[in-house]
Amino acid sequence: MAKKLVIKVTAGADAPERCSQAFTVAAVAVASGVDVSLWLTGESAWFAVPGRAAGFDLPHAAPLPDLLDSLLAGGRVTLCTQCAARRDLTEKDVIEGVRIAGAQVFVQEAMADDTQALVY
Numbered sequence: 729m730a731k732k733l734v735i736k737v738t739a740g741a742d743a744p745e746r747c748s749q750a751f752t753v754a755a756v757a758v759a760s761g762v763d764v765s766l767w768l769t770g771e772s773a774w775f776a777v778p779g780r781a782a783g784f785d786l787p788h789a790a791p792l793p794d795l796l797d798s799l800l801a802g803g804r805v806t807l808c809t810q811c812a813a814r815r816d817l818t819e820k821d822v823i824e825g826v827r828i829a830g831a832q833v834f835v836q837e838a839m840a841d842d843t844q845a846l847v848y
């Protein structure tokens with residue numbers, strides 16, 4: 729089993745089930761002791777902004793704010809540089825603990841030894 733998990737979530741409220749699946753898998757992995765890095769890209773980029781996860785609702789799914797809190801506490805959450813720029817988001821606009829980084833960092837993480845990468 730991979731010791732590290734890198735998850736890129738491209739969906740937000742536009743594809744709620746896919747978005748929720750990514751956050752759920754990431755949070756379960758963190759709870760299981762896996763080193764997790766969650767990347768917010770595309771429409772999921774908005775969840776880096778304080779309060780935005782609270783507006784996400786999907787029946788029979790764990791609340792997105794709770795999943796995000798567990799990821800911030802036990803893993804890493806990264807907002808894609810280009811996605812942030814397209815939405816006029818800077819480091820001052822995002823939740824404390826969310827970093828902004830680009831493709832080079834994603835590739836480094838995804839290609840590291842003992843790492844599994846997933847894209848939702």
